[in-house]
Amino acid sequence: MGANSTSNEYKKHWTLDPDVVFLNHGSFGACPKHVLNAQAGWRSRLEREPVRFFVRDLERLLDETRARLGAFVGASGDDLCLLPNTTAGVNTVFRSLPLAPGDEILTTNHEYNACNNAINFVAERSQAKVITAEIPFPIESPEQATEAILSAVTPRTRYALIDWITSQTALVLPIKEIVDALRAQGVETFVDAAHAPGMVDVNIDELGAAFCAGNCHKWMCCPKGAAFLHVRKDLQELIRPLSISHGANSTRDDRSMFRIEADWTGTADPTAYLSIPAAIDFFDDLLDGGWEELRSHNRALVLEGRKLLCNALGIDPPAPEKMIGSIATVPLSDGASAGPANSPLYSDPLQDTLLERVGVQVPVIPWPAPPQRVLRISAHLYNSIGEYEILAGALPRLV
Numbered sequence: 001m002g003a004n005s006t007s008n009e010y011k012k013h014w015t016l017d018p019d020v021v022f023l024n025h026g027s028f029g030a031c032p033k034h035v036l037n038a039q040a041g042w043r044s045r046l047e048r049e050p051v052r053f054f055v056r057d058l059e060r061l062l063d064e065t066r067a068r069l070g071a072f073v074g075a076s077g078d079d080l081c082l083l084p085n086t087t088a089g090v091n092t093v094f095r096s097l098p099l100a101p102g103d104e105i106l107t108t109n110h111e112y113n114a115c116n117n118a119i120n121f122v123a124e125r126s127q128a129k130v131i132t133a134e135i136p137f138p139i140e141s142p143e144q145a146t147e148a149i150l151s152a153v154t155p156r157t158r159y160a161l162i163d164w165i166t167s168q169t170a171l172v173l174p175i176k177e178i179v180d181a182l183r184a185q186g187v188e189t190f191v192d193a194a195h196a197p198g199m200v201d202v203n204i205d206e207l208g209a210a211f212c213a214g215n216c217h218k219w220m221c222c223p224k225g226a227a228f229l230h231v232r233k234d235l236q237e238l239i240r241p242l243s244i245s246h247g248a249n250s251t252r253d254d255r256s257m258f259r260i261e262a263d264w265t266g267t268a269d270p271t272a273y274l275s276i277p278a279a280i281d282f283f284d285d286l287l288d289g290g291w292e293e294l295r296s297h298n299r300a301l302v303l304e305g306r307k308l309l310c311n312a313l314g315i316d317p318p319a320p321e322k323m324i325g326s327i328a329t330v331p332l333s334d335g336a337s338a339g340p341a342n343s344p345l346y347s348d349p350l351q352d353t354l355l356e357r358v359g360v361q362v363p364v365i366p367w368p369a370p371p372q373r374v375l376r377i378s379a380h381l382y383n384s385i386g387e388y389e390i391l392a393g394a395l396p397r398l399v
Contacts, residue, residue, distance in 0.1 A: 010381040013286070020355070021387045023305075023362040025378035026167075026195065026327045027345070029218040031279075038278035039223045042271040054267070061274055062263055068277040069228060073214065074203030079236070081229040081262040082273045086194040088242065089213030089229035090115045090161065093190055094122045096239045097159065101127035104156040106187065108133045108149060109368060110166035115192055119161055131157070135171075138318035138331070142174040150181055157187050159210075165195040168367040170327040170376055171319055172200065179209045188235075195219060197228075199295065199325045204230050211235070219298075219326060221380075222279045223272040231258065241265045286381075294381065298326035302379035305388035306330065309377065312392040313399070327378045332364070332399055334371040348373050350398065358394040360387075 013032045016022050022030065046053045066077030083089050094105070095118075105119050109132050116130075123130045133152035135145045149162065160182050164175045179189045188210035196202050198219030204212050209232070216226040231239050236258035247261035284290040287297075303321060306328040310317050318331055335348050348364040350373075355361050367374050375395070377388065 008382060008384045010286075014382050016382060019359060021358075021360040021390055023360060023377045023379075023383065023387060023391060025380045025383075026170075026218065026376060027363060028224065029215070029221055030380065030382070031217070031221055031223050032282060034282050035221060035223065035275055035279045039271045039275040042274045043269070046269075046271065058270060059263060062270070065274055065276055066228075068280060069216070072202075072220075072280055073197055073228070073230070074205050074207075075230050076205075078256075078259060079230055079233055081231070081241075082270075083213070083227045083229050084225040084272075085217075085227045086192060086213040086215050087112075087114045087118065089211070089227065090190065090192065091118045092229060092242050093211045093213075093231070093239060094119050094159075094161075095242065097122075098238070099123070099126035099128045099158065102156055103128040103158045104131050104154060105129070106131050106133060106149070106152055106157050106160040106162075106182075108135050108145075108162065108166075110135055110137070110163060110169050110171065111161060112163070112167045112192065112194065115161060128158075129156075137169045137171070137329075138316075139171065139320075139323070141320060142177075142323055145171070145173050146178055146181065149178055150185075153182070153185050153187060157185070160187050160189045161192060162189055164191050164193040164214075165199065165325055165327070167194065168329065168365050168374060168376070169319075170325070170329040171323045172325045173323075175209075176207055179207060183208070195325070195327065198291070199298070199327075201292075201295070208232075216276050216279070217272070219380075220276070220279050221283070223275050225269075226272040226276055295326070297381065298379045299324065301383060301385065302326055302328045302377060304385055305377050305379060305391075308385075308388050308392040309375070309395065312396050326380070327376055329365075329374045329376040332373050332375055335364075335366075335373050336371065350375075353398055354391070354394070357398070358390065360391050360394070362391060 014030055066080045070077035070080055105123055119130055131152050133149045135148045162178055165172050182189050190211040191209045193212050193214035195218055197214040212230040216222040217224045241261050243265035245265045247264055250260045283294050287293040309330050347366055351364040363376050365374050
């Protein structure tokens with residue numbers, strides 16, 4: 001399917017509401033029927049004999065899943081932990097790291113709120129400081145982002161938490177350049193890659209970051225609650241899971257303590273993790289060009305959608321095309337001042353208005369702070385250019 005098409009032969013693979021124009025894949029993803037069926041199969045197997053599944057089978061199955069995922073993201077499966085989301089990865093690492101009073105954690109003004117809250121909690125507990133680099137938006141070049149981050153480094157900077165793809169503003173940052181430049185100054189980086197797997201080509205070993213966490217339930221379209229944390233091998237002894245469980249006093253010597261502790265943190269449903277290979281295979285088989293074709297398609301479609309919105313709003317594109325993946329953000333005029341948000345995720349009433357009046361599900365995000373706000377569109381195989389035309393036609397009068 002080309003990005004100019006108004007029909008869509010792929011929508012049949014999802015269970016999405018046919019009465020809703022769904023332009024918000026970026027928030028929680030959307031899982032195809034094929035992958036949901038694979039998860040149901042795993043869940044049925046688990047419930048048929050839970051003791052055998054958890055005690056005898058699960059460790060081997062997790063090893064196999066991590067190996068498949070590792071091949072997809074360019075890493076050894078043995079250096080990965082499977083977690084429910086990227087936020088859990090951020091908490092796992094920063095609550096494990098030794099920090100002293102006065103140490104600094106560097107992040108940016110584009111970092112996801114949940115992850116900001118995690119490092120702020122850790123910094124307050126350790127009497128460390130969080131330093132925020134100000135990356136402009138609209139932005140003219142990737143170099144502006146790199147310069148903003150590096151100019152905020154001080155002799156006290158120990159670690160950095162940097163997005164690969166920013167959530168609110170949908171910018172693909174030059175992450176390899178940033179990681180290398182920070183490491184040259186003695187700063188280790190946690191790459192928040194929540195949106196990266198499935199959106200951009202990922203090779204974690206080449207990236208060389210100390211830590212990297214990404215969601216599989218977003219652009220890989222895995223079931224909800226599938227994500228990973230990668231810890232560089234030289235740092236694995238530092239990292240302990242959020243839940244200390246049976247592995248803490250294990251006497252096994254056939255695998256590392258990092259592996260033993262990470263793979264069992266208590267009884268939970270592992271079927272989202274075990275469905276990751278099904279999602280990888282599904283898109284490899286669905287398109288002749290596999291994942292490379294999928295990424296190219298989604299990027300071309302979201303760029304066309306962004307062009308429609310910018311024309312409708314009478315604004316210039318707020319970022320160069322080379323900083324766009326499968327999501328794109330446009331600034332809106334200020335919203336009305338509002339009271340406390342009725343959801344920890346969204347608070348601008350325009351999002352509800354677009355859904356109720358136009359049938360379009362798209363996030364309107366208070367950023368950098370209310371009443372300022374932005375609107376972010378996503379693109380996946382089930383979308384078509386006609387859906388962005390609906391949004392572009394309605395947005396000027398509603399804004």
